[in-house]
Each structure stands twice: as C-alpha cells, then as structure tokens.
Amino acid sequence: MYVCSCFGVTEKQVKEHAEAGASTPRQIASACKAGTDCGSCVRRIQAILGRGNCPRRELLDQGMPALAAEDAVVELPEAA
Template identity: 75%
Template structure:
C-alpha cells in the first residue's frame, strides 16, 4: 500500500484524514483534534482543507458603488 503523507510532523496519511472526515470531521480544527495534523508547522493545512472540499477559496468581487458613499452618510447624519 502506497502511503501519501499529509502531515509530516505527525505522520498522518491522506487515508487517515479521509477516515476522520468520514467519522464526522468537517473542519481542519476537527481533523487536528482527532490526529494533531496541522497543529505543528501548519504546512499541511491547505491539503487538509482540500480533502475537506474547501480547497477553492471564493474570490472577493469589488463592491458596486453608486456614488459617493461617505458624502451620502454625512448628509444623512446632518
């Protein structure tokens, strides 16, 4: 069996993380509570997020501004 390590600090494999997810872990913190992965150097946290299905971080879109917001707020306060 070929082991793919997710966390080198604690020797946690991808299969172990997947097992914790199957057992109910939904966040990197819950995975860390179960096996310590992600609690030392932190380099594996992104991989854990990907295994949890959170690999894609949503992009922030610029807010649509329809005029001077600060001026409108000052007018309302007056």
C-alpha cells in the same frame, strides 16, 4: 501519501476522520494532531475536506461579481 509529516498522518487517515464527521481542519487536528505543529499541511487538509476553494472566487468565476461583492461589503458606523 503523507499529509502531515510532523505527526505521520496520511491522506487516508484524514479521509477516515472526515467520514467519521470531521469537517474542518481544526476537527481533523483534534482527531489526529495533523496541522498543529508547523502548519504546512493545513491547506492540503482543506483541499481533502473540499474547503480549498474560496466561495467568492467561485462566484466571480461564474460571472456574479455583484453577489461576491455583496459578501465582502462591511458597513462602518458614521462618525459623530
């Protein structure tokens, strides 16, 4: 099955690159150009790499909203 229609990259090829050490969509793109043209395949590549889920969403689903919120908090400096 084709993952990237622009460059004719198959799911098998993406998995082979992942087995060879590519662990991000950018590394897959460096190996075979998948995801570098229209970008419509990047989410599929993320899913193949196991990066399709949001860690914060998983925490919320497990009933740990405090931990998920802790990751999302950004402290801004106080105005002088």
